[in-house]
Amino acid sequence: MTNSADTRSRSRFFALIPCAGQGSRAGVVAGQAKQYQKIAGQAMVLHTLAAFLAVGRLARTLVVVAPGDGFFDSITEKQFDVAACGGASRATSVRRGLDALLQSGAQAGDWVLVHDAARCLVTPGQIKQLIDACRHDEVGGLLAHQLPDTLKQAASGRVSGTLDRSDKWLAQTPQMFRIGLLTQALDAAESAGRAVTDESSAIEALGLAPRLVPGSAQNFKVTYPDDFALAEAILLSRVRPD
Numbered sequence: 001m002t003n004s005a006d007t008r009s010r011s012r013f014f015a016l017i018p019c020a021g022q023g024s025r026a027g028v029v030a031g032q033a034k035q036y037q038k039i040a041g042q043a044m045v046l047h048t049l050a051a052f053l054a055v056g057r058l059a060r061t062l063v064v065v066a067p068g069d070g071f072f073d074s075i076t077e078k079q080f081d082v083a084a085c086g087g088a089s090r091a092t093s094v095r096r097g098l099d100a101l102l103q104s105g106a107q108a109g110d111w112v113l114v115h116d117a118a119r120c121l122v123t124p125g126q127i128k129q130l131i132d133a134c135r136h137d138e139v140g141g142l143l144a145h146q147l148p149d150t151l152k153q154a155a156s157g158r159v160s161g162t163l164d165r166s167d168k169w170l171a172q173t174p175q176m177f178r179i180g181l182l183t184q185a186l187d188a189a190e191s192a193g194r195a196v197t198d199e200s201s202a203i204e205a206l207g208l209a210p211r212l213v214p215g216s217a218q219n220f221k222v223t224y225p226d227d228f229a230l231a232e233a234i235l236l237s238r239v240r241p242d
């Protein structure tokens, strides 16, 4: 007979990569979405996937793309799965991806590491650090980065205050939670009509406190036009990812 501690200690780790956005802030107009733009010789998302595929502890990696997206069709012998179930928001893409994982054998007690396709500078070492820091945690957690600059509050384009930044962190990904808990949290946010921009905020709304695991300034999300050149320079400068 197994008890819940036994079951939890056998939990597996899955990766879920939301990849169904457009990249409007990056200035991407018609045509290829941001995550498919070439950086350092290959599509951004392929750099992201390379980091995850180098982490042996992951049972499986699932990429969630928009319905009708054929980007991965030509890649044969993929070491990852693709589900064309992306939605209108990142949260919907993630939520549908969780269903796809559960339908293909993942269990509610397994861990999922959710990571933006557009955060293509993450390293296998950072992914392993998150797993090691959170695998025995009751809640789970996320990579995050402490603010390196003075933090200003603004009103009408002028400074209205300088904020204490000692307790402020920039949320990054991956964000790692039990699949069942994250499903419950995203469903609760949706029922309450509360838009969530990351997994942690859905978990926080349940009254839980995710663990902050120091990431790196280099693990930024390619969001604005200037970010492409910076991401390319960093990728080209890396002899080995970590």
Ligand SMILES: Nc1ccn([C@@H]2O[C@H](COP(=O)(O)OP(=O)(O)OP(=O)(O)O)[C@@H](O)[C@H]2O)c(=O)n1
Binding pocket: 017, 018, 019, 020, 021, 022, 023, 024, 025, 026, 034, 035, 064, 086, 087, 088, 089, 090, 091, 093, 094, 115, 116, 117, 118, 119, 221, 222, 223
């Ligand atoms: N409906 C959506 C929106 C976003 N994403 C994914 O979530 C990650 C983070 O999204 P972000 O890059 O911030 O958003 P985009 O929607 O791609 O960009 P923008 O808001 O500038 O249009 C990206 O890998 C993106 O592909 C998604 O899967 N489904």
Ligand SMILES: C[C@](O)(CO)[C@H](O)COP(=O)(O)O
Binding pocket: 090, 116, 170, 171, 172, 173, 197, 198, 199, 221
């Ligand atoms: C999930 C995220 O990457 C954490 O920083 C981020 O919130 C997603 O991007 P958005 O700009 O908030 O949509």
